[in-house]
Amino acid sequence: MDIWEKLAILSDAAKYDAACTSSGVSRRGAGGLGNAVSCGICHSFAADGRCIALLKVLMSNACVGDCRYCQSRRSADGPRATFAPEELAELTISFYRRNYIEGLFLSSAIVRSPDYTMELMIDALARLRHAHGFRGYIHAKAIPGASPALVERLGLLADRLSVNIELPSEASLRRLAPHKTKASILAPMAQIRDRAVQGERELALYRGAPRFAPAGQSTQMIVGASPETDAQILRLTQGLYRKYRLRRVFYSAYIPVGDARALPVKAPPLLREHRLYQADWLLRFYGFTAEEILDGAEPMLDPRLDPKCAWALRHPERFPVDVNRAPLEEILRIPGVGVRTARRIVSARREAPLTFEGLKKLGVVIRRAQFFAACAGGVQPGLRAGREAVCSQLTAACRVPGLTGGEQLSLFDQRPQLLLGGI
Numbered sequence: 001m002d003i004w005e006k007l008a009i010l011s012d013a014a015k016y017d018a019a020c021t022s023s024g025v026s027r028r029g030a031g032g033l034g035n036a037v038s039c040g041i042c043h044s045f046a047a048d049g050r051c052i053a054l055l056k057v058l059m060s061n062a063c064v065g066d067c068r069y070c071q072s073r074r075s076a077d078g079p080r081a082t083f084a085p086e087e088l089a090e091l092t093i094s095f096y097r098r099n100y101i102e103g104l105f106l107s108s109a110i111v112r113s114p115d116y117t118m119e120l121m122i123d124a125l126a127r128l129r130h131a132h133g134f135r136g137y138i139h140a141k142a143i144p145g146a147s148p149a150l151v152e153r154l155g156l157l158a159d160r161l162s163v164n165i166e167l168p169s170e171a172s173l174r175r176l177a178p179h180k181t182k183a184s185i186l187a188p189m190a191q192i193r194d195r196a197v198q199g200e201r202e203l204a205l206y207r208g209a210p211r212f213a214p215a216g217q218s219t220q221m222i223v224g225a226s227p228e229t230d231a232q233i234l235r236l237t238q239g240l241y242r243k244y245r246l247r248r249v250f251y252s253a254y255i256p257v258g259d260a261r262a263l264p265v266k267a268p269p270l271l272r273e274h275r276l277y278q279a280d281w282l283l284r285f286y287g288f289t290a291e292e293i294l295d296g297a298e299p300m301l302d303p304r305l306d307p308k309c310a311w312a313l314r315h316p317e318r319f320p321v322d323v324n325r326a327p328l329e330e331i332l333r334i335p336g337v338g339v340r341t342a343r344r345i346v347s348a349r350r351e352a353p354l355t356f357e358g359l360k361k362l363g364v365v366i367r368r369a370q371f372f373a374a375c376a377g378g379v380q381p382g383l384r385a386g387r388e389a390v391c392s393q394l395t396a397a398c399r400v401p402g403l404t405g406g407e408q409l410s411l412f413d414q415r416p417q418l419l420l421g422g423i
Protein backbone atom coordinates (compact mmCIF):
# COMPACT_ATOMS: atom_id res chain seq x y z
CA MET A 1 0.00 0.00 0.00
CA ASP A 2 1.51 3.39 -0.90
CA ILE A 3 1.67 6.37 1.41
CA TRP A 4 -1.23 8.18 -0.31
CA GLU A 5 -3.55 5.23 0.15
CA LYS A 6 -2.54 5.12 3.82
CA LEU A 7 -3.18 8.84 4.11
CA ALA A 8 -6.67 8.48 2.59
CA ILE A 9 -7.58 5.69 5.05
CA LEU A 10 -6.01 7.21 8.15
CA SER A 11 -7.20 10.78 7.65
CA ASP A 12 -10.73 9.47 7.01
CA ALA A 13 -10.60 7.37 10.20
CA ALA A 14 -9.41 10.42 12.18
CA LYS A 15 -12.52 12.44 11.37
CA TYR A 16 -14.40 10.83 14.29
CA ASP A 17 -12.01 12.41 16.75
CA ALA A 18 -13.66 15.63 17.89
CA ALA A 19 -10.76 17.33 19.62
CA CYS A 20 -10.58 20.15 17.13
CA THR A 21 -13.04 22.79 16.03
CA SER A 22 -13.80 21.79 12.44
CA SER A 23 -15.63 18.48 12.86
CA GLY A 24 -19.19 17.85 11.66
CA VAL A 25 -19.22 19.29 8.12
CA SER A 26 -20.70 17.00 5.46
CA ARG A 27 -20.10 19.05 2.28
CA ARG A 28 -18.46 17.15 -0.56
CA GLY A 29 -16.43 18.79 -3.31
CA ALA A 30 -17.91 17.22 -6.45
CA GLY A 31 -18.08 19.76 -9.26
CA GLY A 32 -16.57 22.60 -7.25
CA LEU A 33 -13.55 23.77 -5.34
CA GLY A 34 -12.50 22.05 -2.09
CA ASN A 35 -13.87 19.13 -0.13
CA ALA A 36 -14.63 19.37 3.56
CA VAL A 37 -15.06 15.60 4.01
CA SER A 38 -11.81 13.94 3.04
CA CYS A 39 -9.18 16.62 3.38
CA GLY A 40 -7.74 15.46 6.74
CA ILE A 41 -7.20 19.06 7.83
CA CYS A 42 -8.61 20.42 11.07
CA HIS A 43 -8.15 23.67 12.92
CA SER A 44 -7.06 24.70 16.32
CA PHE A 45 -6.38 28.03 18.01
CA ALA A 46 -2.97 29.17 19.18
CA ALA A 47 -2.47 30.99 22.49
CA ASP A 48 -2.60 34.33 20.63
CA GLY A 49 -6.01 33.46 19.09
CA ARG A 50 -4.60 32.63 15.65
CA CYS A 51 -6.41 29.84 13.78
CA ILE A 52 -3.95 27.16 12.66
CA ALA A 53 -4.51 24.32 10.16
CA LEU A 54 -3.44 20.86 11.35
CA LEU A 55 -2.94 17.61 9.48
CA LYS A 56 -5.37 15.36 11.35
CA VAL A 57 -4.48 11.73 11.01
CA LEU A 58 -4.20 8.40 12.83
CA MET A 59 -0.91 6.53 13.18
CA SER A 60 -2.92 3.36 12.60
CA ASN A 61 -6.51 2.16 12.43
CA ALA A 62 -5.66 -1.54 12.88
CA CYS A 63 -6.94 -1.79 16.42
CA VAL A 64 -6.75 -4.73 18.78
CA GLY A 65 -9.58 -3.16 20.82
CA ASP A 66 -13.24 -3.67 20.10
CA CYS A 67 -15.13 -0.60 21.34
CA ARG A 68 -18.65 -0.97 20.02
CA TYR A 69 -19.02 2.66 18.87
CA CYS A 70 -15.76 2.86 16.92
CA GLN A 71 -15.15 2.41 13.22
CA SER A 72 -11.57 1.24 13.80
CA ARG A 73 -12.61 -1.61 16.14
CA ARG A 74 -11.22 -5.08 15.52
CA SER A 75 -14.56 -6.54 14.45
CA ALA A 76 -15.43 -3.81 11.90
CA ASP A 77 -14.99 -4.22 8.16
CA GLY A 78 -12.97 -1.77 6.14
CA PRO A 79 -9.42 -1.14 4.95
CA ARG A 80 -6.61 -1.04 7.55
CA ALA A 81 -3.36 0.88 7.44
CA THR A 82 -0.45 1.83 9.67
CA PHE A 83 2.10 4.54 8.93
CA ALA A 84 5.77 3.82 9.40
CA PRO A 85 7.16 6.62 11.63
CA GLU A 86 9.39 7.94 8.83
CA GLU A 87 6.41 8.05 6.41
CA LEU A 88 4.36 10.20 8.77
CA ALA A 89 7.29 12.52 9.48
CA GLU A 90 8.03 12.96 5.74
CA LEU A 91 4.37 13.54 4.93
CA THR A 92 3.95 16.18 7.63
CA ILE A 93 7.08 18.02 6.58
CA SER A 94 6.18 17.95 2.88
CA PHE A 95 2.70 19.34 3.64
CA TYR A 96 4.23 21.97 5.90
CA ARG A 97 6.71 23.05 3.21
CA ARG A 98 3.86 23.40 0.72
CA ASN A 99 2.06 25.59 3.26
CA TYR A 100 -0.94 23.24 3.46
CA ILE A 101 -0.67 22.88 7.24
CA GLU A 102 0.96 24.49 10.24
CA GLY A 103 0.84 21.54 12.64
CA LEU A 104 -0.15 17.96 13.32
CA PHE A 105 -3.00 16.32 15.22
CA LEU A 106 -1.95 12.71 15.81
CA SER A 107 -4.12 10.00 17.32
CA SER A 108 -4.08 6.24 16.90
CA ALA A 109 -5.90 2.98 17.32
CA ILE A 110 -4.07 0.43 19.49
CA VAL A 111 -1.64 -1.55 17.31
CA ARG A 112 -0.51 -4.70 19.17
CA SER A 113 -0.38 -2.94 22.57
CA PRO A 114 -0.61 0.58 24.05
CA ASP A 115 3.18 0.68 24.54
CA TYR A 116 3.95 -0.42 20.99
CA THR A 117 1.54 2.21 19.61
CA MET A 118 3.04 4.98 21.72
CA GLU A 119 6.52 4.00 20.62
CA LEU A 120 5.47 4.35 16.96
CA MET A 121 3.98 7.79 17.69
CA ILE A 122 7.03 8.92 19.69
CA ASP A 123 9.35 7.74 16.92
CA ALA A 124 7.39 9.77 14.32
CA LEU A 125 7.30 12.90 16.50
CA ALA A 126 10.98 12.60 17.45
CA ARG A 127 11.89 12.45 13.76
CA LEU A 128 9.79 15.54 13.13
CA ARG A 129 11.22 17.52 16.05
CA HIS A 130 14.86 16.41 15.94
CA ALA A 131 15.68 15.20 12.39
CA HIS A 132 13.54 17.80 10.57
CA GLY A 133 13.71 20.56 13.18
CA PHE A 134 9.92 20.98 13.10
CA ARG A 135 8.80 23.65 15.58
CA GLY A 136 5.09 23.72 14.61
CA TYR A 137 2.15 22.80 16.84
CA ILE A 138 1.60 19.11 17.65
CA HIS A 139 -1.43 17.69 19.44
CA ALA A 140 -0.97 14.02 20.33
CA LYS A 141 -3.29 11.51 21.95
CA ALA A 142 -1.83 9.47 24.78
CA ILE A 143 -3.02 5.86 24.70
CA PRO A 144 -4.61 4.66 27.97
CA GLY A 145 -2.65 1.74 29.41
CA ALA A 146 0.73 2.90 28.07
CA SER A 147 3.61 3.08 30.52
CA PRO A 148 4.20 6.41 32.31
CA ALA A 149 7.72 6.67 30.83
CA LEU A 150 6.20 6.76 27.33
CA VAL A 151 3.63 9.40 28.34
CA GLU A 152 6.53 11.49 29.63
CA ARG A 153 8.41 11.18 26.33
CA LEU A 154 5.30 12.00 24.29
CA GLY A 155 4.64 15.10 26.43
CA LEU A 156 8.16 16.41 25.81
CA LEU A 157 7.55 16.24 22.04
CA ALA A 158 3.93 17.47 21.79
CA ASP A 159 2.42 20.87 22.60
CA ARG A 160 -0.87 19.43 23.74
CA LEU A 161 -1.74 15.95 25.00
CA SER A 162 -5.15 14.42 25.33
CA VAL A 163 -6.51 11.21 26.77
CA ASN A 164 -10.04 10.38 25.67
CA ILE A 165 -12.47 9.75 28.51
CA GLU A 166 -14.68 8.15 25.82
CA LEU A 167 -17.93 7.53 27.73
CA PRO A 168 -19.52 9.36 30.65
CA SER A 169 -19.65 6.44 33.12
CA GLU A 170 -17.78 3.33 34.15
CA ALA A 171 -20.90 1.20 33.52
CA SER A 172 -21.06 2.40 29.88
CA LEU A 173 -17.33 1.77 29.46
CA ARG A 174 -17.84 -1.82 30.70
CA ARG A 175 -20.69 -2.34 28.25
CA LEU A 176 -19.29 -0.63 25.14
CA ALA A 177 -15.50 -0.58 25.58
CA PRO A 178 -14.80 -3.65 27.74
CA HIS A 179 -10.99 -3.48 27.53
CA LYS A 180 -10.93 0.10 28.95
CA THR A 181 -11.38 1.10 32.57
CA LYS A 182 -11.91 4.48 34.14
CA ALA A 183 -8.70 4.00 36.14
CA SER A 184 -6.62 3.32 33.00
CA ILE A 185 -7.94 6.57 31.46
CA LEU A 186 -7.60 8.75 34.56
CA ALA A 187 -4.06 7.58 35.43
CA PRO A 188 -2.34 9.25 32.42
CA MET A 189 -4.54 12.34 32.93
CA ALA A 190 -3.27 12.63 36.50
CA GLN A 191 0.30 12.06 35.34
CA ILE A 192 0.00 14.83 32.71
CA ARG A 193 -1.47 17.22 35.30
CA ASP A 194 1.29 16.52 37.83
CA ARG A 195 4.04 16.68 35.24
CA ALA A 196 2.72 20.02 33.94
CA VAL A 197 2.80 21.47 37.47
CA GLN A 198 6.33 20.18 37.94
CA GLY A 199 7.31 21.65 34.53
CA GLU A 200 5.99 25.09 35.57
CA ARG A 201 8.09 24.98 38.76
CA GLU A 202 11.20 23.96 36.82
CA LEU A 203 10.65 26.73 34.28
CA ALA A 204 10.37 29.29 37.07
CA LEU A 205 13.81 28.21 38.32
CA TYR A 206 15.50 27.64 34.98
CA ARG A 207 14.37 29.12 31.65
CA GLY A 208 15.96 26.31 29.64
CA ALA A 209 13.99 23.54 31.41
CA PRO A 210 12.32 21.14 28.94
CA ARG A 211 8.67 22.02 28.28
CA PHE A 212 6.14 19.31 28.93
CA ALA A 213 2.88 19.69 26.89
CA PRO A 214 2.90 23.50 27.23
CA ALA A 215 -0.61 23.79 25.71
CA GLY A 216 -2.04 21.54 28.45
CA GLN A 217 -4.38 18.59 28.08
CA SER A 218 -7.90 18.00 26.77
CA THR A 219 -10.28 15.07 26.44
CA GLN A 220 -13.18 13.87 24.32
CA MET A 221 -16.50 12.36 25.42
CA ILE A 222 -18.98 10.57 23.18
CA VAL A 223 -22.54 11.76 23.74
CA GLY A 224 -25.67 9.78 22.90
CA ALA A 225 -24.16 6.28 22.57
CA SER A 226 -25.01 5.56 26.23
CA PRO A 227 -27.94 6.57 28.45
CA GLU A 228 -26.27 9.21 30.68
CA THR A 229 -28.16 12.48 31.05
CA ASP A 230 -26.77 15.94 30.36
CA ALA A 231 -26.71 16.56 34.13
CA GLN A 232 -24.41 13.53 34.62
CA ILE A 233 -22.21 14.63 31.71
CA LEU A 234 -21.86 18.16 33.10
CA ARG A 235 -21.03 16.92 36.61
CA LEU A 236 -18.31 14.69 35.13
CA THR A 237 -17.01 17.59 33.05
CA GLN A 238 -16.87 19.84 36.10
CA GLY A 239 -14.95 17.18 38.02
CA LEU A 240 -12.48 16.79 35.15
CA TYR A 241 -11.83 20.54 34.95
CA ARG A 242 -11.36 20.81 38.70
CA LYS A 243 -9.28 17.71 39.23
CA TYR A 244 -7.16 17.35 36.10
CA ARG A 245 -6.61 20.95 34.96
CA LEU A 246 -8.06 20.20 31.51
CA ARG A 247 -8.05 23.01 28.97
CA ARG A 248 -11.06 21.61 27.10
CA VAL A 249 -13.59 18.81 27.19
CA PHE A 250 -14.80 18.05 23.66
CA TYR A 251 -18.22 16.49 23.17
CA SER A 252 -18.75 14.31 20.17
CA ALA A 253 -22.33 13.39 19.22
CA TYR A 254 -22.29 9.66 18.58
CA ILE A 255 -22.26 8.74 14.86
CA PRO A 256 -23.90 5.37 14.05
CA VAL A 257 -20.85 3.66 12.53
CA GLY A 258 -20.50 1.08 15.30
CA ASP A 259 -21.97 -2.25 16.25
CA ALA A 260 -25.71 -1.62 15.71
CA ARG A 261 -26.72 -4.39 18.15
CA ALA A 262 -25.22 -2.55 21.14
CA LEU A 263 -25.96 1.06 20.19
CA PRO A 264 -28.86 3.40 19.45
CA VAL A 265 -29.93 3.25 15.81
CA LYS A 266 -30.20 7.02 15.53
CA ALA A 267 -27.54 9.62 16.21
CA PRO A 268 -28.48 12.18 18.88
CA PRO A 269 -29.37 15.63 17.50
CA LEU A 270 -26.25 17.74 17.00
CA LEU A 271 -28.16 20.42 18.89
CA ARG A 272 -27.55 18.38 22.06
CA GLU A 273 -23.81 18.57 21.46
CA HIS A 274 -24.15 22.32 20.84
CA ARG A 275 -26.07 22.90 24.10
CA LEU A 276 -23.42 20.93 26.01
CA TYR A 277 -20.72 23.17 24.58
CA GLN A 278 -22.73 26.23 25.68
CA ALA A 279 -23.12 24.77 29.19
CA ASP A 280 -19.39 23.94 29.23
CA TRP A 281 -18.70 27.60 28.46
CA LEU A 282 -20.83 28.59 31.48
CA LEU A 283 -18.73 26.29 33.70
CA ARG A 284 -15.43 27.66 32.48
CA PHE A 285 -16.04 31.39 32.08
CA TYR A 286 -19.28 32.43 33.80
CA GLY A 287 -18.89 31.01 37.31
CA PHE A 288 -21.75 28.48 37.03
CA THR A 289 -21.61 25.06 38.63
CA ALA A 290 -22.98 21.90 36.98
CA GLU A 291 -25.58 21.61 39.76
CA GLU A 292 -26.89 25.11 38.97
CA ILE A 293 -27.19 24.47 35.23
CA LEU A 294 -29.07 21.16 35.67
CA ASP A 295 -30.36 19.25 38.65
CA GLY A 296 -32.24 16.02 39.30
CA ALA A 297 -35.59 17.64 38.40
CA GLU A 298 -34.37 18.75 34.94
CA PRO A 299 -31.64 16.34 33.86
CA MET A 300 -31.53 17.35 30.17
CA LEU A 301 -30.65 20.70 28.59
CA ASP A 302 -33.60 22.40 26.93
CA PRO A 303 -33.04 22.18 23.15
CA ARG A 304 -35.15 25.32 22.61
CA LEU A 305 -33.11 27.67 24.78
CA ASP A 306 -29.45 28.23 25.50
CA PRO A 307 -28.56 27.02 29.03
CA LYS A 308 -28.05 30.53 30.42
CA CYS A 309 -31.55 31.66 29.35
CA ALA A 310 -33.02 28.43 30.70
CA TRP A 311 -31.31 28.98 34.08
CA ALA A 312 -32.44 32.63 34.22
CA LEU A 313 -36.06 31.61 33.55
CA ARG A 314 -35.91 29.11 36.43
CA HIS A 315 -34.61 31.82 38.78
CA PRO A 316 -36.83 34.89 38.45
CA GLU A 317 -35.87 35.87 42.04
CA ARG A 318 -32.34 36.74 40.75
CA PHE A 319 -33.64 39.31 38.25
CA PRO A 320 -33.70 42.07 37.15
CA VAL A 321 -29.99 42.71 37.66
CA ASP A 322 -29.19 46.42 37.88
CA VAL A 323 -26.25 46.81 35.49
CA ASN A 324 -25.27 50.13 37.13
CA ARG A 325 -24.77 48.63 40.59
CA ALA A 326 -24.44 44.83 40.45
CA PRO A 327 -21.03 43.12 40.85
CA LEU A 328 -19.38 41.55 37.82
CA GLU A 329 -20.46 38.02 38.85
CA GLU A 330 -24.15 39.00 38.70
CA ILE A 331 -23.81 40.86 35.41
CA LEU A 332 -22.26 37.71 33.93
CA ARG A 333 -25.50 35.87 34.75
CA ILE A 334 -27.64 38.11 32.50
CA PRO A 335 -28.53 36.31 29.24
CA GLY A 336 -27.16 38.22 26.26
CA VAL A 337 -24.11 39.50 28.19
CA GLY A 338 -20.76 37.88 27.37
CA VAL A 339 -17.58 37.93 29.47
CA ARG A 340 -15.96 40.79 27.57
CA THR A 341 -19.18 42.78 27.49
CA ALA A 342 -19.64 42.34 31.25
CA ARG A 343 -16.17 43.81 31.84
CA ARG A 344 -16.96 46.69 29.48
CA ILE A 345 -20.15 47.40 31.45
CA VAL A 346 -18.26 47.55 34.75
CA SER A 347 -15.74 49.98 33.34
CA ALA A 348 -18.22 52.13 31.31
CA ARG A 349 -20.61 52.69 34.23
CA ARG A 350 -17.85 54.58 36.08
CA GLU A 351 -18.23 57.36 33.50
CA ALA A 352 -22.04 57.66 33.40
CA PRO A 353 -25.15 55.59 34.23
CA LEU A 354 -25.88 53.07 31.48
CA THR A 355 -29.11 52.97 29.46
CA PHE A 356 -30.36 50.19 27.14
CA GLU A 357 -29.07 52.24 24.22
CA GLY A 358 -25.62 52.33 25.89
CA LEU A 359 -25.74 48.59 26.61
CA LYS A 360 -26.42 47.90 22.96
CA LYS A 361 -23.35 49.92 21.98
CA LEU A 362 -21.25 47.88 24.43
CA GLY A 363 -22.28 44.66 22.68
CA VAL A 364 -25.17 43.41 24.83
CA VAL A 365 -27.73 41.31 22.93
CA ILE A 366 -30.79 43.34 23.94
CA ARG A 367 -33.18 40.78 22.43
CA ARG A 368 -32.26 38.47 25.33
CA ALA A 369 -31.02 40.85 28.02
CA GLN A 370 -34.18 43.04 27.97
CA PHE A 371 -36.02 40.45 30.07
CA PHE A 372 -33.38 40.28 32.80
CA ALA A 373 -31.55 43.63 33.09
CA ALA A 374 -32.49 46.96 34.65
CA CYS A 375 -30.61 50.17 34.02
CA ALA A 376 -31.03 53.95 34.03
CA GLY A 377 -34.47 54.59 32.61
CA GLY A 378 -36.00 51.54 34.36
CA VAL A 379 -36.77 48.13 32.91
CA GLN A 380 -37.99 47.09 29.50
CA PRO A 381 -41.69 46.20 29.18
CA GLY A 382 -40.64 42.58 28.49
CA LEU A 383 -39.53 42.16 32.10
CA ARG A 384 -43.08 42.40 33.36
CA ALA A 385 -44.20 39.43 31.25
CA GLY A 386 -44.60 36.03 32.95
CA ARG A 387 -42.15 33.08 32.65
CA GLU A 388 -44.10 31.38 29.87
CA ALA A 389 -44.45 34.58 27.84
CA VAL A 390 -40.72 35.36 28.16
CA CYS A 391 -39.85 31.75 27.27
CA SER A 392 -41.98 31.80 24.13
CA GLN A 393 -40.58 35.19 23.06
CA LEU A 394 -37.01 33.94 23.54
CA THR A 395 -37.63 30.72 21.62
CA ALA A 396 -39.65 32.49 18.89
CA ALA A 397 -36.66 34.72 18.19
CA CYS A 398 -34.59 31.64 17.24
CA ARG A 399 -37.25 29.45 15.63
CA VAL A 400 -37.24 28.74 11.90
CA PRO A 401 -40.58 27.70 10.33
CA GLY A 402 -40.48 24.05 9.29
CA LEU A 403 -37.79 23.01 11.78
CA THR A 404 -38.70 21.08 14.91
CA GLY A 405 -37.24 21.87 18.34
CA GLY A 406 -34.28 19.48 18.47
CA GLU A 407 -33.20 19.69 14.85
CA GLN A 408 -29.74 20.94 13.98
CA LEU A 409 -29.55 23.95 11.69
CA SER A 410 -27.18 23.53 8.82
CA LEU A 411 -25.38 26.30 7.00
CA PHE A 412 -25.84 24.24 3.85
CA ASP A 413 -29.59 23.68 4.24
CA GLN A 414 -31.46 24.60 1.09
CA ARG A 415 -34.54 25.91 2.85
CA PRO A 416 -35.37 29.24 1.25
CA GLN A 417 -36.07 31.03 4.54
CA LEU A 418 -32.48 30.37 5.65
CA LEU A 419 -31.02 31.46 2.36
CA LEU A 420 -33.09 34.64 2.42
CA GLY A 421 -32.03 35.49 5.94
CA GLY A 422 -35.32 34.38 7.56
CA ILE A 423 -33.61 33.86 10.90
Ligand code: SF4
Pocket (backbone or CB within 6 Å): 063, 064, 065, 066, 067, 070, 071, 072, 073, 074, 108, 109, 110, 177
Ligand atom coordinates in the same frame (compact mmCIF):
# COMPACT_ATOMS: atom_id res chain seq x y z
S1 SF4 B 1 -9.27 1.45 21.41
FE1 SF4 B 1 -11.48 1.44 21.02
S2 SF4 B 1 -11.93 3.61 20.48
FE2 SF4 B 1 -9.70 3.34 20.33
S3 SF4 B 1 -9.42 2.86 18.16
FE3 SF4 B 1 -9.56 0.90 19.24
S4 SF4 B 1 -11.70 0.31 19.07
FE4 SF4 B 1 -11.55 2.49 18.56
